[in-house]
Amino acid sequence: MEFDLIERYFTPLSLGLPEGDLSIGDDGALITIPPEHQLVVVTDTLVSGVHFPHETRAYDIAWKALAVNLSDLAAMGASPIGFSLGLSLPKTCAESEQWMADFSQGFHDLVASTGMKIPLVGGDTTRSDILTLTVSAKGVVRKGRAVLRSGAEAGDIVAVTGVLGEGALGLALALDTLSTELKTGLSEQDQRHALNYLNRPIPQLAMGQCLYPLANSAIDISDGLLQDLGHILERSSMSTGKPLGARVELNDLPLSSGVRKLVAQEALWQMPLSGGDEYQLCLTVKPENWSALQALAAEHDVVLSRIGEITGYAGIELTLCGEGDAVPDFAGFQHF
Numbered sequence: 297m298e299f300d301l302i303e304r305y306f307t308p309l310s311l312g313l314p315e316g317d318l319s320i321g322d323d324g325a326l327i328t329i330p331p332e333h334q335l336v337v338v339t340d341t342l343v344s345g346v347h348f349p350h351e352t353r354a355y356d357i358a359w360k361a362l363a364v365n366l367s368d369l370a371a372m373g374a375s376p377i378g379f380s381l382g383l384s385l386p387k388t389c390a391e392s393e394q395w396m397a398d399f400s401q402g403f404h405d406l407v408a409s410t411g412m413k414i415p416l417v418g419g420d421t422t423r424s425d426i427l428t429l430t431v432s433a434k435g436v437v438r439k440g441r442a443v444l445r446s447g448a449e450a451g452d453i454v455a456v457t458g459v460l461g462e463g464a465l466g467l468a469l470a471l472d473t474l475s476t477e478l479k480t481g482l483s484e485q486d487q488r489h490a491l492n493y494l495n496r497p498i499p500q501l502a503m504g505q506c507l508y509p510l511a512n513s514a515i516d517i518s519d520g521l522l523q524d525l526g527h528i529l530e531r532s533s534m535s536t537g538k539p540l541g542a543r544v545e546l547n548d549l550p551l552s553s554g555v556r557k558l559v560a561q562e563a564l565w566q567m568p569l570s571g572g573d574e575y576q577l578c579l580t581v582k583p584e585n586w587s588a589l590q591a592l593a594a595e596h597d598v599v600l601s602r603i604g605e606i607t608g609y610a611g612i613e614l615t616l617c618g619e620g621d622a623v624p625d626f627a628g629f630q631h632f
């Protein structure tokens with residue numbers, strides 16, 4: 297049964313490797329790494345009910361599982377060359393032609409939207425009561441040109457791509473946890489945009505490839521801005537041995553029209569600061585490189601916003617119109 301599934305739904309996604317390489321069909325895949333490059337390997341697991349609501353469409357589940365992996369590659373400054381899929385699925389899904397077709401279409405359409413060749417190179421399919429996917433994307437980067445979390449320096453500008461808080465708003469709408477009052481303030485367009493953003497994140501691959509050599513550090517925001525910026529601070533101060541922190545101006549956070557309304561109505565800063573599910577890049581850049589990076593972002597139609605700076609003392613400080621030193625008491629998404 298699983299062999300039929302693989303043949304029918306997954307083998308068509310596996311085409312596009314260079315001559316002599318091998319994808320689905322043997323005990324392992326064979327992938328040639330271009331000379332002078334390093335292989336970048338990322339892995340993300342998605343569990344039904346934990347990473348997406350149980351009711352999520354098969355198409356969106358597949359899209360998101362690959363998108364969050366490509367987002368990690370983008371944050372490293374890497375170009376994707378393929379991905380593998382560990383799939384544990386309930387019998388009802390495996391037996392539904394429509395579910396399986398929709399699922400494989402999600403991968404197909406995301407890959408097509410990137411304009412790159414990103415074949416499915418292999419994986420494993422098993423039965424499970426809870427739908428679980430583990431995608432591992434493979435990418436390449438020129439030797440020594442990966443952008444790490446550990447390169448931030450005091451005085452760097454902190455910037456983010458896209459908007460913040462939209463994934464958290466989408467999740468609140470999907471799980472119906474917003475109060476009626478807040479929900480009625482949102483237009484249909486606001487709601488559609490947030491749900492789409494939650495279900496079909498767009499990995500910032502083009503921006504990722506503009507990072508080297510301008511950006512000092514980067515991370516993709518999956519658990520929330522504060523937590524993920526915290527990872528940059530932690531890694532960077534470990535590598536320099538000096539304390540590092542950040543000052544973030546709330547008014548400079550890029551917000552969608554929906555999140556802007558919620559923040560105006562109820563100061564729901566928690567959404568853009570700690571909501572997670574963003575899959576945008578947070579990066580730090582020396583002030584003298586900022587305008588060059590902004591120009592590259594504009595060339596790729598990416599909105600890149602300056603939200604603060606790296607400081608030489610520990611902790612993330614939040615300001616509103618330059619005033620205050622509120623230290624937030626909410627961190628970000630944690631599994632345990």
Ligand SMILES: Nc1ncnc2c1ncn2[C@@H]1O[C@H](COP(=O)(O)OP(=O)(O)OP(=O)(O)O)[C@@H](O)[C@H]1O
Pocket residue numbers: 339340368518519527
């Ligand atoms: N089970 C594991 N075995 C080995 N390494 C792990 C395991 N889980 C996480 N890691 C490693 O720990 C580091 C942080 O992982 P984490 O999953 O938190 O990444 P992230 O990029 O911060 O979040 P996200 O998974 O949302 O992208 C990575 O280097 C990852 O490879």
Ligand SMILES: Cc1ncc(C[n+]2csc(CCOP(=O)(O)O)c2C)c(N)n1
Pocket residue numbers: 340341345346347348349350467518519571572573629
């Ligand atoms: C049903 C449902 N409940 C909660 C969330 C929120 N959520 C789950 S995992 C995660 C961080 C990234 O995961 P990881 O760190 O495992 O890569 C976030 C923000 C969701 N998307 N769906």
Ligand SMILES: [Mg+2]
Pocket residue numbers: 367368371515516517518
């Ligand atoms: Mg990440």
